[in-house]
Amino acid sequence: xxxxxxxxxxxxxxxxxxxxxxEIDLHWGLxxxxxxxxxxxxxxxxxxxxxxxxxxxxxxxxxxxxxxLTALAFLLVATLxxxxxxxxxxxxxEIFMTPNPTSAMAIFGFVYLxxxxxxxxLEIWFxxxxxxxxxxxKSKGFKKYFYRIITLGIHDTDAKxxxxxxxxxxxxxxxxxxxxxxxxxxxxxxxGSIKANPWWSTVLMPVIFLFSAMVSGIxxxxxxxxxxxxxxxxxxxxxxxxxxxxxxxxxxxxxxxxESLDQIHRxxxxxxxxxxxxxxxxxxxxxxxxxxxxxxxxxxxLLIIGIFQVYKPDExxxxxxxxxxxxxxxxxxFFMRWNVVIGGQLFSKSLSGFTSFKAVYSGMEGxxxxxxxxxxxxxxxxxxxxxxxxxxKLTTHE
Amino acid sequence: MGTERKINNRRKFFQTSAALxxxxxLYSLIKPFEALSQSKEExxxxxxxxxxxxxxxxxxxxxxxxxxxxxxxxxxxxVPKEPFYFRTWVEQYTVKKDGEVKxxxxxxxxxxxxxxxxxxDIFKSFMVPxxxxxxxxxxxxxxxxxxxxxxxxxGVVLVDDTYCIGCSxxxxxxxxxxxxxxxxxxxxxxxxxxxxxxxxxxxxACVEACPTDARIxxxxxxKESDLVKFLQENPTQVLKPHLNTHSRVFYNGLSSEVK
Amino acid sequence: xxxxxxxxxxxxxxxxxxxILIQRSVTPDSFGKYxxxxxxxxxxxxxxxxxxxxxxxxxECHQDVFDQKASDLHxxxxxxxCHTPKIPGSIDCKVKPPIVKGTIQFCAQCHAINAxxxxxxxxxxxxxxHYEKQNCIECHNPHAPWELKEK
Numbered sequence: 001x002x003x004x005x006x007x008x009x010x011x012x013x014x015x016x017x018x019x020x021x022x023e024i025d026l027h028w029g030l031x032x033x034x035x036x037x038x039x040x041x042x043x044x045x046x047x048x049x050x051x052x053x054x055x056x057x058x059x060x061x062x063x064x065x066x067x068x069l070t071a072l073a074f075l076l077v078a079t080l081x082x083x084x085x086x087x088x089x090x091x092x093x094e095i096f097m098t099p100n101p102t103s104a105m106a107i108f109g110f111v112y113l114x115x116x117x118x119x120x121x122l123e124i125w126f127x128x129x130x131x132x133x134x135x136x137x138k139s140k141g142f143k144k145y146f147y148r149i150i151t152l153g154i155h156d157t158d159a160k161x162x163x164x165x166x167x168x169x170x171x172x173x174x175x176x177x178x179x180x181x182x183x184x185x186x187x188x189x190x191x192g193s194i195k196a197n198p199w200w201s202t203v204l205m206p207v208i209f210l211f212s213a214m215v216s217g218i219x220x221x222x223x224x225x226x227x228x229x230x231x232x233x234x235x236x237x238x239x240x241x242x243x244x245x246x247x248x249x250x251x252x253x254x255x256x257x258x259e260s261l262d263q264i265h266r267x268x269x270x271x272x273x274x275x276x277x278x279x280x281x282x283x284x285x286x287x288x289x290x291x292x293x294x295x296x297x298x299x300x301x302l303l304i305i306g307i308f309q310v311y312k313p314d315e316x317x318x319x320x321x322x323x324x325x326x327x328x329x330x331x332x333x334f335f336m337r338w339n340v341v342i343g344g345q346l347f348s349k350s351l352s353g354f355t356s357f358k359a360v361y362s363g364m365e366g367x368x369x370x371x372x373x374x375x376x377x378x379x380x381x382x383x384x385x386x387x388x389x390x391x392x393k394l395t396t397h398e
Numbered sequence: 399m400g401t402e403r404k405i406n407n408r409r410k411f412f413q414t415s416a417a418l419x420x421x422x423x424l425y426s427l428i429k430p431f432e433a434l435s436q437s438k439e440e441x442x443x444x445x446x447x448x449x450x451x452x453x454x455x456x457x458x459x460x461x462x463x464x465x466x467x468x469x470x471x472x473x474x475x476x477v478p479k480e481p482f483y484f485r486t487w488v489e490q491y492t493v494k495k496d497g498e499v500k501x502x503x504x505x506x507x508x509x510x511x512x513x514x515x516x517x518x519d520i521f522k523s524f525m526v527p528x529x530x531x532x533x534x535x536x537x538x539x540x541x542x543x544x545x546x547x548x549x550x551x552x553g554v555v556l557v558d559d560t561y562c563i564g565c566s567x568x569x570x571x572x573x574x575x576x577x578x579x580x581x582x583x584x585x586x587x588x589x590x591x592x593x594x595x596x597x598x599x600x601x602x603a604c605v606e607a608c609p610t611d612a613r614i615x616x617x618x619x620x621k622e623s624d625l626v627k628f629l630q631e632n633p634t635q636v637l638k639p640h641l642n643t644h645s646r647v648f649y650n651g652l653s654s655e656v657k
Numbered sequence: 658x659x660x661x662x663x664x665x666x667x668x669x670x671x672x673x674x675x676x677i678l679i680q681r682s683v684t685p686d687s688f689g690k691y692x693x694x695x696x697x698x699x700x701x702x703x704x705x706x707x708x709x710x711x712x713x714x715x716x717e718c719h720q721d722v723f724d725q726k727a728s729d730l731h732x733x734x735x736x737x738x739c740h741t742p743k744i745p746g747s748i749d750c751k752v753k754p755p756i757v758k759g760t761i762q763f764c765a766q767c768h769a770i771n772a773x774x775x776x777x778x779x780x781x782x783x784x785x786x787h788y789e790k791q792n793c794i795e796c797h798n799p800h801a802p803w804e805l806k807e808k
Contacts, residue, residue, distance in 0.1 A: 004581055008482050018501035020528070020575025021484045027566035027579060087564025087584035094544040094563055096676075097683045100693055105567050106543035117672070122665070129661075152664050164659055195641055196537060196573035349575050350657045352501055462774045464767040466738050473741055474708045490773050510766030513773065523772035548694035550702075558698035561685075594705040603709045607741075609734040609767060610779065 007358065017353025026345045026357050029365040031085035034373050036187045036209065037337045038078045043184035043210070044217010045071040046120065046176060051247065053173045053397065062237045063244065065390025066228065067221045068124050073381035075116055081373045084364050104190045115183045119176040125150070126169035128388055130395045133157050146387065166397045184213040191340060198273030198351075199280070199344040204262045211255035216333035218248045223326035226319065228385070238315055242308075245322055248329070249305040256298050259336075276351045284354060285343050288335045297332010301325045450617035451553040451646075452591050454605075455628040456527055458651035460612035463488050463525035465507035470607035472508070474592060481505040483578050485589040486529035486604050491655055493521045499655045526656050527613065529604070530555060530576040530589035531637060531645030538568035538577060538588075547586065553618075553646060554591050562586050573641050591615070618646065706745040709737050714750070722800055729801035739763075739799065759794030 011024050049067035052060040083092045096113075099106035133155050136147035154161075185206035191197075192205025222244045229236045266274060281289060304325050308318065347354050360366045471486045472479060481504075488507030492500045492515045500515060511525065532555050539547055539555060546562035549555050562585035569577045569586060580587035592602035596615075600606070605615045616625030628634075634648035637656065649656075690696035715736040716723045726732055740755040757763065761784050770781045798804045 005480050005482075008480070012481065018489075018503070021482065021487050021503055021506050022569075022575050022578040024482045025579070027569050082565075085565075087566075087579060088562065091544075091561070091563040093683070094546075094561065097680050098545050098688055098693070100542055100545045102540045103543040103567070105541070105565065109543070118669075152668065154661050154664060156661075161659075161661065164661060168662075190567075194537075194541070194571055196571055345570075349573055350501065352499075352657060460777060462767055462777055462779050463771065466766070469741065470709060470737070475705075490771075492772065510769065511771065511773065512769065513771045515772075517772060520772045525773050545688070545693040545695070548692055548698075550699055551691055556698065556702050558695050559701065561695055561698065590702060592707070593702045595707050595709070597703045598707070600707065600709070600711050603707075606709045606711060606735060607738050609731075609738045610777070611733055 007360075011356055011358070014356040015353060016356075017348070018350055019348035019353045019355050020350055023345075023348050024355055026342065026355065028341055028345060029085070029357075030359055030367065030370045031081040031365055031373075033334070033337045033341045034081040034370055035078065036184075036191075036341070037216070037334055038074050038081065038373070038377065039187050040184055040209065040213030040333065040337075041217050041220050042071045042075040042078060042115075043180045043213040044215065044219075045074070045221050046180045046217070047214050048218050048221050048244070048247070050173050050177050050180075053170065054177065057243065059239050059243045061396075062240045063221055063225050065127070065393065066225055066385075067217075068120070068127070069384045069388070069390065070221055070224055070381055071217075072120050072124060073384055074377040075112075075120060076380055077373055077377045079112060080376075081370075084369060084373075104186070104193050108186055108190060111179075111183055111186050115176075115179050119172060119179045123169055123172045123176060126165045126172060127397065128393070129154070129165050130157060130162055131388070131393050134394050143387065162395060169397060181210055185210045187213075191344070196349055197344050198271070199277060199347070200340065202262055202265075204258060204265075208255070208258050208262060211251060211258055212333050212336050214251045215248065215255050216330060218244060218251065219326040219329035219333075222248065222322060223330070224381070226323055226326075232391070234391075236319060238318070241319070241322055242312075245305050245308065245325070248325070249302065249309065252298060252302055252305075252329070256302070273351055276347050280343060280347050280354070284346050284356075285339055289339050289343075292335035293332050293339055296328050297335060301329050301332070447619070449552045449619075451619045452596060453532070453553070453616065453618045453625055453646035453648065454529070454591070454602075455614035455616075455625050455632075455634065455648045455650065457612045457614065457628070457632070458524055458526060458649060458653075460610045461488070461525040461527055462610055462612075463490055463507055463511035464609060465505075465510050466607040466609060467527060467604035467613065468506040469508045470603040471589070474595075474603035475590075477587070478581055483580065483587070485576075485587070486527060489526045489528060489656075490523065491526060491653065492523045493655060494519050495521045497521075501657075522653075524651075524653060526649075526652075527604075528574065528576070528637075529647060530572075530591075531574055531643065531647045532589075532591065534644035534646060535642065537571040537573065537641075537643060538586075541567045541571035543567060547588075550593070554593055554596075555588070556590055556593060557586050557588060559583055559585050573638050573643065706747060708742040708745055710742060710746045710750060712736050714746075715740075718751075725798075726800045729803060731800060731802060757799070758792065759797075759799055760792050764793045 008024055015024070045067045048060070049064050049071070051057045052064045083089050086092055095106055095109045099109060101107070129151060132147045132151045134157065136144055136151065139147060188206030188209030191200040191209075192202055194200045222241065225241070225244075226236060266277065304321050308321070312318065342357050345355075346357060361368055363369070465488055468484060468487045471477060471484070475485060477483050477485055484506040486506075487503055488511060489501055489503040490507070490511045490513070492502070492513065494500065494515060496519075502511070502514060504511075507525075507527075513520075513523065515523075532549075532553065534549075534553070536547075536549060536555050539549055542548075543565060544561060544563055546558045547555065547568055548558070564579065564584050564586070566579060566586070569579065577586050577588045579585075592600070592604075595602055602613075602615055605613045614625050614628045616623035618625060620626065628650070629648060632650040634650050635652040636643075636645040636648060637652075685695045685697070687696035688694070691699075712723070712735045719736075723736075726734070739757050742750075743755050744750070765782075765784060767779055768782050770783050774781055793799075796805055798806065
């Protein structure tokens, strides 16, 4: 408690201009930065998987299973930062028990549940069901039990059942695209619907969140695909990697255009809140916005992949460049979330001053906890890849 | 004899606990279906017209910025005394001759506001008490994911301390900065118009403590109330009207600098 | 219907059913009675202890002070504006009378010069000039400020 007050007194001495007295503390910290970030990775990875399946980009086949498992691993963790930031985490179940129909956050719980239970799990299940049956005959120990249970007692291996799996899986994927859009568009809506906050309140927010989600998800799968290939000591499928990068390039352009549109609109309309936002952007956010988000996360990747579209250097250089691009895009999108969540709370709703944000290392809102929530999905992914490796699949969809 | 009694006791204990556990289980199984058996008619709906509709008027022409209201509020509602948590506070606006607006509210105005701008630079200066606006279309109530904050039948925005999950979404949604996270209870906290007082016929603590009667509390439905008279006799304005929150705290003498 | 679809639908409906059952039993009894909230929370909010007792309560014992106050300039100032309560209203207020020292600092809360207070009928004093004793109440009777005490 004393510690809590201490950092508030410190913040009080750094207040710039006038803020409402209750605004000294940033109520949403690092955890709420992570929550849209992780959810975005899920939506993006899923969209990449459906590019292959629904939009028939067959060259992406090597990443299909990987993208789905990545989406699942991150989705399982997506709500944990949200729960860990609650002051009463044990009451979190109330969101499902008595959801307030007018609350964006309450409905998100159901969007999440729908996406996890109906879309992602089902799609993966249809994709793997036949393999589970076949694997269960060959494996031993834990794996055997797991495969047995997960088949739900359906042991058909004939061509007819395989075709049914395929058709249902396709149906779910088609259903999954709007669901993935909904999932992350909805996260944007959680911020975009707060009319009290001019930095958040824009109709473009869900769309911007959606496209930045796709960017980050695609970059993540690209990086994971390269890492997994290196670990497995197999050759990276270069056409596949080139195609992923191409889609990353296109979507990054759309994302950049949308965000610029949003800012240009703000600048041109110059509403009441513009004065303070101008100071925010050029002051407190200048490094995270211009350097991290725009330069590192958008312009440099666009340049690198853009050059590759007209001039293709040696494979080795391309691989290194793609890896680098993937990492900086992931960093850039993280700072995009940061700029939205933290940036939106740095200025007072009185539009007359700023408070400051100081992240801590320990505690539920600290860097260490954030690292846990970022590493945990990777561990889950490793486990999933061990349990149901996509490259060991005996069957594949059409 | 002793052992027998012990066994008997033990048997009785097991019987009782089994009955208790069984009963609880049975009840929890039946409970979800209770709603089916009871007719909806039974759910008491309060006729809203019979209830008061609470509101507050703030007369800026009378406020001297002594901070007694903010102090009284902290005493009355057990608000932490640190200068970061306020259910109500007083701001001093000073418009300088060069047009610059300086806003101050050290410690929410508790202990009396002190003018920090030299007199010769001042164009005008005034005090503005702030509190929860008890919006008819409250953004915080709209945003609360679990229904832990709500508008009571008599028009007061309240928080359910035992139900709030502490997500801070309502704090983000409030355009007036009237909500805070209580560091002791760890739930969202805000002005309740002293709901525990007004339902007993007392005035809110801030109104009780105000030495200049700058705060007028009353029932908006009662045409004889002081508040309705205040609204009739003065041109009043609400804060941030463009946000369409339909607030029930009305200001007389509100200057355009106030945000 | 293929076995697979049947199994999945069954799993789905079992899941939804269990969810609804849990929801029904976990939701507080009074939830939704008046709106999307726990109606008993109204009572919880009502039951909180109060501190400020109101002028009528003070006057029960201190009618004389009240009359004196009513006859002078502090008539609109209610007792607890200065005598901030220290104990909840449920406890007999005679236990601990809230004493006010009446220092310059205390009276300055309302009476110090401030451009935001002009023309509001509250006398403004420059305490550097208007300064004879440490405490205002050494000259002024706080209940009747113009009743100056003899020096």
